[in-house]
Amino acid sequence: MKERLGKDFPAFLASYEEAPYKGLRVNTLKISPAEFSRRAPFPLGGEVADGCFYLEEEKPGADPYHFAGLYYLQEPSAMTVAPFADPCKKERVLDLCAAPGGKTTQIAAKMRGEGILIANEIDPARAKILSQNVERMGIANCAVTSAAPEKLAEKFPAYFDTVLVDAPCSGEGMFKKEPNAIPEWSEQNVARCALRQRTILDEAAKMLCAGGRLIYSTCTFAEEEDEWQIGDFLRRHPAFSLLCEKKLYPHEFRGEGHFCAVLEKNSDLNICPPPDAGEGVRPRSSGKSFPVCRNAQAERAFRAFEADFFEEPLKGALHTLLDGRMYLVPAGMPDLSGIRLLRLGVELGAFDGKLFKPAHALAMAFGGRARRKLSLSRKQCEQYLRGETLPADLPNGWCAVCVEEFPLGLGKCTDGAVKNHLPKGLRKIK
Numbered sequence: 001m002k003e004r005l006g007k008d009f010p011a012f013l014a015s016y017e018e019a020p021y022k023g024l025r026v027n028t029l030k031i032s033p034a035e036f037s038r039r040a041p042f043p044l045g046g047e048v049a050d051g052c053f054y055l056e057e058e059k060p061g062a063d064p065y066h067f068a069g070l071y072y073l074q075e076p077s078a079m080t081v082a083p084f085a086d087p088c089k090k091e092r093v094l095d096l097c098a099a100p101g102g103k104t105t106q107i108a109a110k111m112r113g114e115g116i117l118i119a120n121e122i123d124p125a126r127a128k129i130l131s132q133n134v135e136r137m138g139i140a141n142c143a144v145t146s147a148a149p150e151k152l153a154e155k156f157p158a159y160f161d162t163v164l165v166d167a168p169c170s171g172e173g174m175f176k177k178e179p180n181a182i183p184e185w186s187e188q189n190v191a192r193c194a195l196r197q198r199t200i201l202d203e204a205a206k207m208l209c210a211g212g213r214l215i216y217s218t219c220t221f222a223e224e225e226d227e228w229q230i231g232d233f234l235r236r237h238p239a240f241s242l243l244c245e246k247k248l249y250p251h252e253f254r255g256e257g258h259f260c261a262v263l264e265k266n267s268d269l270n271i272c273p274p275p276d277a278g279e280g281v282r283p284r285s286s287g288k289s290f291p292v293c294r295n296a297q298a299e300r301a302f303r304a305f306e307a308d309f310f311e312e313p314l315k316g317a318l319h320t321l322l323d324g325r326m327y328l329v330p331a332g333m334p335d336l337s338g339i340r341l342l343r344l345g346v347e348l349g350a351f352d353g354k355l356f357k358p359a360h361a362l363a364m365a366f367g368g369r370a371r372r373k374l375s376l377s378r379k380q381c382e383q384y385l386r387g388e389t390l391p392a393d394l395p396n397g398w399c400a401v402c403v404e405e406f407p408l409g410l411g412k413c414t415d416g417a418v419k420n421h422l423p424k425g426l427r428k429i430k
């Protein structure tokens with residue numbers, strides 16, 4: 001770093017004496033940044049970008065607004081990558097290395113439920129956390145998968161308009177935030193990471209349609225993983241050109257540091273646009289659509305619930321598994337058979353042959369539109385989040401249980417008492 005940064009090295013080194021920067025990004029699928037700033041129960045620092053704030057508070061993750069998915073805690077320099085995705089209508093986006101979901105949830109907010117987002121994470125345990133974050137943030141147009149990049153590339157040649165590779169890296173920008181990253185660093189590890197990134201990038205390249213964008217990022221400063229990696233990629237893939245490259249150092253930017261490169265695939269792959277493509281949709285492979293399974297009895301039960309619970313019916317195709325679990329699949333979802341799938345659109349609930357029981361995900365994505373909402377005080381939120389039953393002056397039936405108007409989960413009211421339906425795994429331990 002001394003060689004690379006020259007006269008800036010002392011400033012770079014001095015930045016390691018400061019506390020790590022923390023940030024919060026408002027989930028604009030649920031609330032506007034202005035409204036969140038007005039209501040925030042803890043101090044927000046200056047803005048990193050639109051809807052992204054610096055944070056001094058130690059534990060804002062324990063606030064009911066966090067459970068309601070109003071914000072995501074994210075390191076400030078990591079917030080600067082997703083804006084390059086800039087998805088348009090009907091766009092197909094793949095986040096190839098997505099857990100825990102910072103960039104996925106940021107891209108989803110920009111997509112506003114339009115188009116399709118595939119959030120993939122190779123590590124099964126991390127994929128579960130990603131899936132929980134997608135649920136908490138109320139994202140309806142996303143499928144969460146857990147597959148190796150090669151497996152996805154086999155299934156989706158020239159399919160996506162945007163592929164984000166937020167690559168596993170040597171993490172030099174994590175040294176303050178996660179001191180465990182320091183002893184793990186070695187020159188061999190940098191070389192290992194660079195090799196792995198090269199493979200991931202080659203697979204990502206196959207999945208992009210002509211005119212599509214490849215966004216590559218790391219949280220390290222090693223050139224082998226950053227500028228040289230991109231230089232090598234461009235030599236191997238003449239169909240791509242570099243649109244921009246950006247490196248954030250902690251002595252220049254109030255964050256832990258990041259590298260980002262944006263590339264475009266220029267080559268004219270002889271693929272016709274799908275017949276339903278709107279103007280401006282790129283030529284891309286059409287692929288098979290998600291094969292929706294229907295069950296008339298389950299759908300009737302769901303429609304009865306829907307008419308009682310919501311003011312207006314939901315949009316999307318109903319998909320019912322053999323075990324009765326039902327999903328709302330957004331238009332344009334591709335066939336994902338053969339790929340490990342953790343989440344598909346929004347899980348609506350389950351039909352047991354007699355009754356439909358709504359799922360937590362339904363509340364997180366659509367609970368704001370419920371007819372019956374139980375708005376809790378902050379003290380009551382704590383009780384709900386611990387799994388307790390609450391009193392309510394509501395008609396009998398399912399209701400969205402909310403902090404103010406923002407759903408935390410579901411409850412079922414019977415004679416003035418709301419039974420708690422927050423999933424056990426999401427409850428706060430007493």
Ligand code: SAM
Nearest residue numbers: 097098099100101102103122123126166167168
């Ligand atoms: N994009 C995430 C976010 O914003 O929250 C952070 C991603 S993290 C930097 C990189 C991820 O790549 C890790 O979750 C890691 O498990 C995953 N990964 C590791 N090896 C991989 C591989 N060979 N192919 C794809 N992903 C891999």
